[in-house]
Amino acid sequence: MTDLHRLSIRELSEGLKQAQFSSRELTEHYLKRIAKIDPKVKSYVTVTAEQALIEADAADVALKSGHAHVLAGIPLAHKDIFCTQGIKTTAGSKMLDNFISPYDATVVAKAKAAGLVTLGKVNMDEFAMGSTSESSYFGATGNPWALDHVPGGSSGGSAAAVAADLAPIATGTDTGGSIRQPASFCGLTGLKPTYGRVSRFGMIAYASSLDQGGPMARSAEDCAYLMNVIAGHDAKDSTSVNKEVDDYVANLNGTPVKGLRIGIPKQYFNVAGLDADVKARVEESLKKLEEMGAILVEIDLNMTEAYVPTYYLIAPAEASSNLSRFDGVRYGYRCENPVDLMDLYKRSRSEGFGAEVQRRILIGTYALSAGYYDAYYVKAQKVRRLIQQDFLKAFENVDVIAAPSAPTTAYKIGANLSPTEMYLGDIYTLAVNLAGLPAINAPVGFDKDSLPVGLQLIGNYWSESQLLSIVHQYQQNTDWHTKRAAIAEENA
Template sequence: MERLDLLSAWQIRAGIEAGDFSATEVAQASLATIREREPRIQAFLQVCDDLALKAAAATDARRAAGQKLGSLAGVPVAFKDNMHLVGSRTTCASKMLENYESPFTATCVRRMLDAGATPVGKTNMDEFAFGSSTESSAFFPTHNPWDANRVPGGSSGGSAAAVAAGEVAIALGSDTGGSIRQPAAFCGVVGLKPTYGSVSRYGVVAFGSSLDQVGPFGRSVADVALAMDALVAGGRDRLDSTSQNVDVGFANCLEDPVEGMRVGVIPSLMEHKGLSAEIKEGLEAARKALKGQGVRIVEVGLPNMDSAIAAYYAIGPCEAFSNLARFDGVRFGYQEPSCETLAQQTAFSRAHGFGAEAKRRQLLGAYLLASGVYDKYYYPAQQVRTLITSDYAAAFKRCDALLLPAAPTTAWQFGHMSDPTQMYASDLFTISNNIAGNGGVCVPAGLGSSSGMPVAVQLQGPPFEDKKLLQVARAVERGIAHAGLFEPNTVAPSFVERGGDGA
């Protein structure tokens, strides 16, 4: 029998429909793989065997009853642990919410379940999504499936690692400054941050409300497209007043030819001094892959890109300060025992419930919003936001998508990145996308010649043109595979070799 843990979401869906195997068998295989691999990866904060087997049994019952199967029927899916799923805890990888039971199910999770997905667990992350390595999890770090000495990236590191290790076919993450795209790049999987407003934020614990966007990880562009169709089906969510209607049809247009399309490159970014040689090689390979399919490469500029990190580290912390104010130990979450006064209880609950990075960002936000300071940082940051948004609008008049680096380097080793500002700077290529709100996707472009780690490139598209963006991403994936650099649906090799005894 085939290794069920190595199948794509499409293959799982088709196999269940055809009766080659049952959803329950797929769920059991996924759970067995998790049991076997988790000691080394630690991608999961919780594994929900009961929920998984129950959902799989329901899918099998539907099939037995001759009912129509959902587009993700029986596909094992993992959720970043900032997404509510009734029957599981939602910890945000923080001591603050260590025992917090999800009081309702997030809209994005609900839509995956409505499409028939099998929920297998909640994945590790940087605490409250503050970070780029998953090291700030209050519980344990996650390891990169390609090299256990390296970080998986972050903040959605657990989701990226779970997909890369073949534990699940699809995972959801959230991206505030690159938190889907950068770990996807580090782990050799595809990760999409859709245009802001495409996917409901209801039930996802907020970090930066104007920047956060939920999106899928998969081992192929096709699997990511399949998940997107499930996420936008049903239209805008009336529980999230910033959500918008997006038509389904992501999976239909992937094989449409890209000939004649224009993809923009920004010379200063392609030659950025911080880029490693491997990354430059990846970009060159992607450029070739696109050219080979009749895409014209044009040079464009994003002149205000240099201000993106500064603007992001003003807006993000301000929103984080405000969103995390509700964690005061009064109604839910960590409550400091034996306090004399309310003020003490609030102060100590927050002091002992939050980790260092969460405190750093909130203090920064509290400072930046203070009267007199607001006008110097928050307000100009919003002006920068307008400038960057118009830069993108101008660039997209000249091209259909942008090709740019995902991160300056491949995944770094644990302990390599100790200075927070150095880590903030590594988000350079992903952050402007959250500031402007348009979509971005990272696609593997080969393995680094010196590190042996996955190298990825990033594509960005105009707002609400994420279908075309995935079409271009699929062209890169196709060309890279054609060049023999990286196959779609690749599971991290150490695990392929070790074999999956669950299947």
């Protein structure tokens, strides 16, 4: 029973079904690991041990009845951006350090309905604004492969928790790469679904036209199991699309790699900051897919240089609007002894928000202000449409598009990158959100410092099954997704 954390979701499901171990035993196993290992990693903001054991006992009753969901009794961690009834939901911010949600996000409610056990809430960049998880009010999370390095962001806590085997699966959100980049930095599989595929209800908003929830796990198969639970239409979310949901697990071998046309954008492989090791590992993974029968096709994505400026006008503009609700009046952080209403607003916001969040609110407010709205925000929306059309044109000739997930591997905590350097690190992921497309990260090896490298595959709309299937078959022929950081090998 000491190696339960080494089992896949399918193996955990079968073990619970066959009563080889109970959900309570499995949950206690993870809680012990969290208690021993997480003080080094710092992935959890809140551990819900008492509630987890109650949920595990309920799952055990359901499992004995023979009518349990396939994932009943399996633990998971939620990014601390999903509202959880009766549990603190902070979005990594001082602003929400005292916020107890009165309701569950749809993603959380669906996980509960399936009998999954919530271990707790994991760390993230404040309001999902960042690529390192260092902007969290609760401090930086370490990368399990090298604790003095960042796990990526903003879903860094989700990635670190899975990579350190402190949860078998986790939820994440992706506004500009926040599932794919931390999955790349931590050697995991992470899927950003098509915009509208997973409900955003109860997910604290950063940029409403870009945000999308998705699964993070070791393998495509594990991600598929969680996608089967969280995907689907939700009447509470006006951006949720009422479209039939695939059985992602049943379709894992549904897309033949033989004959698959993979687009290789030449602009992506000539980016100035692309690390040589990252480029080499990604090219090796594409060669492997070619050996499996895929056809590599060079393509042009001519709007590449527009990704970063377009995103960093649209996302901050939406953030400035979304975060205006945090005013010290109704809920969240409130400054002490305000002299009047203006003082209450000013001090609550300047004391409650961190530097990166304030920076993006200011950029966004400026872009939306009178006299600049047409010059910046409206123009950015027009360029966004051109970026989308650039992808759709490419998909006329190829099935998926391949790219690195990030131009580098994880960098050191405290590297003090300038905002511009950090934003340029998102060059490969931003366009997917601007276009609303699905994309997946798969681990494909390591750099010279033994830090993980990720391959990103971008699909056309609603092609999550295809992306999971391609990565699943790649993982049947490679073992990168099975590699574990030394800290994950520790026993509780």
